[in-house]
Amino acid sequence: MHYLITGGAGFIGSNYVQRLVARGERVTVYDNLSRPGASANLAWLRETCGAESFTFVHGDVRDAALLTATARRAEVIVHLASQVAVTTSVAHPREDLDVNVTGTFNVLEAARLSGRSPIVLYASTNKVYGGMENVVVEERETRYAYRDYPLGIPESYPLDFHSPYGNSKGAGDQYTRDYARIYDLPTVVFRQSCIYGPRQFGVEDQGWVAWFVIAALFGSPITIYGDGKQVRDLLYVGDLLDAYDAAVARIDQAAGQIYNVGGGPENQLSVWREFEPLLENLLGRPIPVTWAGWRPGDQRIFVADVRKAARELDWRPQVSVPEGIGRLYRWVSENRALFAALR
Numbered sequence: 001m002h003y004l005i006t007g008g009a010g011f012i013g014s015n016y017v018q019r020l021v022a023r024g025e026r027v028t029v030y031d032n033l034s035r036p037g038a039s040a041n042l043a044w045l046r047e048t049c050g051a052e053s054f055t056f057v058h059g060d061v062r063d064a065a066l067l068t069a070t071a072r073r074a075e076v077i078v079h080l081a082s083q084v085a086v087t088t089s090v091a092h093p094r095e096d097l098d099v100n101v102t103g104t105f106n107v108l109e110a111a112r113l114s115g116r117s118p119i120v121l122y123a124s125t126n127k128v129y130g131g132m133e134n135v136v137v138e139e140r141e142t143r144y145a146y147r148d149y150p151l152g153i154p155e156s157y158p159l160d161f162h163s164p165y166g167n168s169k170g171a172g173d174q175y176t177r178d179y180a181r182i183y184d185l186p187t188v189v190f191r192q193s194c195i196y197g198p199r200q201f202g203v204e205d206q207g208w209v210a211w212f213v214i215a216a217l218f219g220s221p222i223t224i225y226g227d228g229k230q231v232r233d234l235l236y237v238g239d240l241l242d243a244y245d246a247a248v249a250r251i252d253q254a255a256g257q258i259y260n261v262g263g264g265p266e267n268q269l270s271v272w273r274e275f276e277p278l279l280e281n282l283l284g285r286p287i288p289v290t291w292a293g294w295r296p297g298d299q300r301i302f303v304a305d306v307r308k309a310a311r312e313l314d315w316r317p318q319v320s321v322p323e324g325i326g327r328l329y330r331w332v333s334e335n336r337a338l339f340a341a342l343r
Helices: 011-022 036-049 062-072 088-089 094-114 163-181 209-217 237-249 275-283 307-312 323-336 334-343
Strands: 001-005 026-031 056-059 076-079 119-124 137-139 144-146 187-192 194-196 221-226 231-236 258-261 268-270 290-291
Touching: 001 062, 011 026, 011 036, 011 237, 026 062, 036 334, 062 094, 076 094, 088 094, 088 163, 094 119, 094 163, 119 163, 119 237, 137 221, 137 323, 163 187, 187 237, 194 209, 194 237, 194 323, 209 275, 209 323, 231 237, 231 323, 237 258, 237 307, 237 334, 258 307, 268 275, 275 323, 323 334
Parallel strands: 001 026, 001 076, 026 056, 076 119, 119 187, 187 258, 194 231, 221 290
Antiparallel strands: 137 144, 231 268
């Protein structure tokens, strides 16, 4: 099949491109290379896959004409390109809107205008559920926990967009869903939790798992906001890509659907109280940190209920948190020169 991957030189995108090329799919990578590490990921793809094994288009999703022309032959469009940080969205709300709302609209229109009815997968976020102030959260020794949602938050939980980022990703989420209803386009929305793994160039305000690993290895300052008991469910990137593959394979079932995809209850971890021992064990020494106040909109806990994806896509996370973090740690350790060049 012919896949178009927007943001194909990013963290998730480059991993997916490598997988698709390896199994013989035709792939077009569409990326403006604006994110740190994207050029390095593109170079890695060319080296490992061969420059002739995929097509690269240096383009921005805000360029509707170029995107429409690029999408004409696509059978599957995976829309990963976006502005990804809450903090950046607060500082630059118009840019956030242009990239995440207009960019997603351009992708959907390119799919519709192609006349081929391509499958469209959209990478949404758990931030569409907002602060979830009505959920009762219990504080325990090393983490927060839901009182009434032991299996996590389901897709039926009310939406409550918070922050420019939450609004823009949420708008894209709903646009994507509605194009299935109005135009019969086979779209699938994935509300993703904390995705991590190799090829991730995390920074303080986005990609916190990778950022902690990178900062610990390089001795960079680490700031923990809040009390470190905030909980996230972690999903290894390879498991996420399995979900994408499952949706394409079962598109008759998945079209028009929304799925929470995260590590689920079995792969939850508090961002420092429980992550610190894992990281210190890998590093072999204590990790100094500084503490700061809570950041606006920071959920004390988010864990995805992944039973719908399990039931309809026959998908479940396979990589445990210790195993996945070990893989990420080894990748960063083996690529110190790459990170040093980006610093």
